[in-house]
Amino acid sequence: MKIAITGKGGVGKTTLSALLSHIYSTEGKGVIAVDADPDANLAAALGVSREELASIRPIADLPELIEERTGVKPGTPGGIFKLNPKVDDIPEGFGYSIGNITLLVMGKSRSAASGCYCPESALLRRLLKHLIVERDEVVIVDMEAGIEHLTRGTSEGVDGFIVVVEPGQRSVQTAQTVMRLAGELGVQKIFAVANKVRNEEDIAFIKDALEGIDLLGSISFNTDIMEADVKGLPSYMSSDTVVDEARKIKGNLEGRV
Amino acid sequence: MKIAITGKGGVGKTTLSALLSHIYSTEGKGVIAVDADPDANLAAALGVSREELASIRPIADLPELIEERTGVKPGTPGGIFKLNPKVDDIPEGFGYSIGNITLLVMGKSRSAASGCYCPESALLRRLLKHLIVERDEVVIVDMEAGIEHLTRGTSEGVDGFIVVVEPGQRSVQTAQTVMRLAGELGVQKIFAVANKVRNEEDIAFIKDALEGIDLLGSISFNTDIMEADVKGLPSYMSSDTVVDEARKIKGNLEGRV
Numbered sequence: 001m002k003i004a005i006t007g008k009g010g011v012g013k014t015t016l017s018a019l020l021s022h023i024y025s026t027e028g029k030g031v032i033a034v035d036a037d038p039d040a041n042l043a044a045a046l047g048v049s050r051e052e053l054a055s056i057r058p059i060a061d062l063p064e065l066i067e068e069r070t071g072v073k074p075g076t077p078g079g080i081f082k083l084n085p086k087v088d089d090i091p092e093g094f095g096y097s098i099g100n101i102t103l104l105v106m107g108k109s110r111s112a113a114s115g116c117y118c119p120e121s122a123l124l125r126r127l128l129k130h131l132i133v134e135r136d137e138v139v140i141v142d143m144e145a146g147i148e149h150l151t152r153g154t155s156e157g158v159d160g161f162i163v164v165v166e167p168g169q170r171s172v173q174t175a176q177t178v179m180r181l182a183g184e185l186g187v188q189k190i191f192a193v194a195n196k197v198r199n200e201e202d203i204a205f206i207k208d209a210l211e212g213i214d215l216l217g218s219i220s221f222n223t224d225i226m227e228a229d230v231k232g233l234p235s236y237m238s239s240d241t242v243v244d245e246a247r248k249i250k251g252n253l254e255g256r257v
Numbered sequence: 258m259k260i261a262i263t264g265k266g267g268v269g270k271t272t273l274s275a276l277l278s279h280i281y282s283t284e285g286k287g288v289i290a291v292d293a294d295p296d297a298n299l300a301a302a303l304g305v306s307r308e309e310l311a312s313i314r315p316i317a318d319l320p321e322l323i324e325e326r327t328g329v330k331p332g333t334p335g336g337i338f339k340l341n342p343k344v345d346d347i348p349e350g351f352g353y354s355i356g357n358i359t360l361l362v363m364g365k366s367r368s369a370a371s372g373c374y375c376p377e378s379a380l381l382r383r384l385l386k387h388l389i390v391e392r393d394e395v396v397i398v399d400m401e402a403g404i405e406h407l408t409r410g411t412s413e414g415v416d417g418f419i420v421v422v423e424p425g426q427r428s429v430q431t432a433q434t435v436m437r438l439a440g441e442l443g444v445q446k447i448f449a450v451a452n453k454v455r456n457e458e459d460i461a462f463i464k465d466a467l468e469g470i471d472l473l474g475s476i477s478f479n480t481d482i483m484e485a486d487v488k489g490l491p492s493y494m495s496s497d498t499v500v501d502e503a504r505k506i507k508g509n510l511e512g513r514v
Contacts (some may be wrong), residue, residue, distance in 0.1 A: 005284075009296050010267005011401075014427070039266050039361045039402045042429045050426070168486035169307070170271070170298045198480070207485055224453070229425035230462055 002132045002157055003253070004150070006143040006182075007102045008174035009039055012195035015225055016164055017142035018045035018235040019246035025100040030137040032091055032132065034214050036128065036146035038108035046098050047234030057095050058107020059127065063064035065094070070119035081119045087127045088134070102137075106149070124149050133157040145174050147181055155185040159257045162193050165210065167202040172209040179210075184246035189257060193249055194218035259389045259414055260510070261407070263400040263439075264311040264421035265431035266296055269452035272482055273300035273421055275401035275492040276503035282357040287394040289348055290358050293385065294401035295365035303355050304491030315352050315364020316384065317377045322351070329378035338376045344384045345391070359394075363406070381406050387415040402431050404438055410440040414514045419448050422467065429466040436467075446514060450506055451475035471513065474506035 003020065004011045014037070019227075021033040035042035035058075043053055059065070067073045069085035095102035106124050128149045131139045143150070161176045161182055179190055190213075194206045197218045207215060219242060228238035236243050260277065262270045271294070279292040292299035292315075300310055316322070324330045326342035352359035363381050385406045388396045400407070412418075418439055420432045436447055447470075451463045456473045476499060485495035493500050499509060 008266065010265065041430055044426050044430065127466060166483075168483060169301050169489050170486055173298055173301065173310075174296060196483075202487075221271075226423075226425060226453075229427055230459075232426050 001137045001159055001254070001257075002141075003162060004132075004141045004143055004147075004158050005162045005164060006145060006178050007148060008145055008166075008171045011164045011166045011171050011227075012219065013037070013164050014040045014042050014045045014142050015235045016193060016195070016219070016249075016250045017042055017140050018164070018247065019126065019243060020250055021046060021101050021138075022234070022236040023243070023247055023250055024138045024140075029033040029100065030136045031101045032095070032131055032135065032139045033103050034128070034131060034139065034141040035103065035105045036124075036141050036149060038106075040142050041142065042142045043096070043103055043105065044229075044232065045235045046101065046103060047237070048096070048103070049100065050232060056103070056105055059094060059124060060107030062094070065090075066123055068120050068210045070122055072119040074118065074120050074232055081122055083122060083126075085126055087123065090127055091131070091135075098127045104131075116243075121149070125151055125154075129154040129157075145178055147178060147185070150182075150185060152186050155182065155187045158187055159189065160253045161187045161190045162216065162253070163190065163196050163213075165192050165206050166194070166196040167198070167205050169209075172206070175210060179213075179225050190214070190252065191216045191256070196221040216256075217245060219245045219249075258416055258511070258514075259396045259398075260417045260419060261389075261398045261400055261404075261415050262419045262421060263402060263404060263435050265402055265428045267356060268421045268423045268428050269476065269482075270294070270421050271297045271299050271399050272428045272492045272499075273419070273450060273452070273476070273503065273506075274299055274397050276500060277507055278303065278358050278397050279491070279493040280399070280500070280504055280507055281397075281406055284318055286357065288336045288358045289352070289388055289392065289394045289396045290360050291385070291388060291396065291398040292360065292362045293381075293398050293406060295363075295397050296401065299399045300353070300362065301320075301486075301489065302492045303358065303360060304494070305353070305355065305360070307489060313360070313362055314351075315362040316347065316351060317364030321377050322347075323380055327379055329495050331375065338379055340383075342383055342438055344380065345386045347384055348388070348392075353462075361466060378406070382408055382411075385413040386414075401459045402435055404435060404442070407439075407442060409443050412439065412444045415446070417446055417448055417510045419450055419473065419510070420470075421450050421452050422460050422463050423451070424455070426466075429463070432467060436470075443490040448470070448473045448510065448513070453478040472483040473509045473513075474502060475504045476506075
């Protein structure tokens with residue numbers, strides 16, 4: 001099962017990614033959880049402590065690795081680098097283990113040309129392709145709204161592309177943009193999950209705004225998730241309701257694919 | 258007054274940007290409101306209707322303008338472009354007027370090399386510098402967490418660099434990263450605004466986590482802002498409390514600079 005989760009900043013992508021990673025891991029499955037959003041913090045949502053967080057180095061911040069694999073030192077202008085660098089040992093070598101979950105933090109190129117056609121991006125794109133197309137584990141990718149690093153060849157391997165939406169025009173607009181981009185990239189199975197839902201009207205609003213979308217389920221509005229974040233607790237410890245709702249979403253996803 | 262507003266996705270940067278733009282405009286001041294976060298939607302928060310939204314083309318999506326000003330067609334690989342393109346007529350020519358407010362939507366390069374050292378980025382960087390360093394209007398920039406397009410020369414012109422934070426480890430971690438990046442860029446006056454605050458404990462948590470930060474004020478947790486977003490209303494119409502809190506924040510900022 002390969003799941004990519006996206007949506008506007010703050011809608012709860014990371015919370016859902018952490019919940020699904022937790023649920024699969026409690027079933028004894030190997031999970032690779034990928035933090036592919038430089039503005040997210042999947043590690044914290046998975047319960048990694050503040051002290052340990054500091055020890056996790058994102059892949060994009062490993063210049064030696066990038067140079068070794070792509071043949072080009074990050075920041076070198078105009079270098080010609082290998083487009084197919086070796087990446088299959090990266091999860092084991094550079095992942096952070098939390099029980100059955102291997103966390104990989106992608107990070108962001110620090111060069112002025114961030115997100116550019118640079119060796120960091122080449123390595124990250126190849127790594128994501130490897131994870132989605134070549135691995136046996138459950139892979140859950142917490143992506144930014146811009147679906148960076150996702151290429152056509154990779155997107156076809158995604159079993160569930162989930163757009164998280166909250167009741168609000170702005171979140172819906174981002175969802176529409178992301179869905180269009182994903183469609184252009186050849187993603188077949190696009191689903192939505194409604195988060196911060198207060199009542200039936202909120203669900204109706206989202207269904208109406210994202211006409212025809214396959215809604216996998218919803219997570220109720222509650223301040224427990226906020227509270228867990230304040231206390232530095234993992235998302236799955238926020239409340240039983242939330243975990244149950246995520247379990248339903250997982251069941252519905254599996255029923256669809 | 259030149260204000261840059263940043264913070265983790267979903268913390269309320271756009272809401273604060275819209276509120277401050279509204280408050281300055283009701284004082285009869287000319288305001289340039291800049292949407293510099295591809296994942297934000299400042300237009301909606303300023304009350305632009307869904308139908309009108311579709312007519313606003315981001316600067317990065319104007320290939321004719323980019324080619325005319327930089328000398329290079331977007332997407333051309335390795336072109337040599339003007340680093341100092343003419344931009345001073347862009348607010349008038351390409352902004353969207355809402356009363357005294359001129360809205361400029363920066364957008365994002367659509368090329369594979371998004372955010373890259375490309376003509377789009379050169380134009381956006383120069384435009385932001387012009388707005389912050391050379392204009393007389395109040396300028397309010399809704400930035401993404403990565404402070405893209407901000408360069409050393411521009412950052413020195415910023416009177417108030419405001420990091421919006423909500424009670425939660427993840428928002429605080431992003432705030433710390435952004436504050437470090439801003440400091441490295443030479444931004445002198447870094448402030449915080451606490452959003453979604455439920456009680457005194459939430460404020461204490463934020464003060465404690467961002468030790469020594471100059472907190473300009475806070476906006477209370479309420480579902481009115483969410484409700485306004487669902488209904489497509491501008492942020493300033495969400496509730497009087499919210500506008501009053503934003504007015505206090507503005508007063509405190511002016512007292513500091």
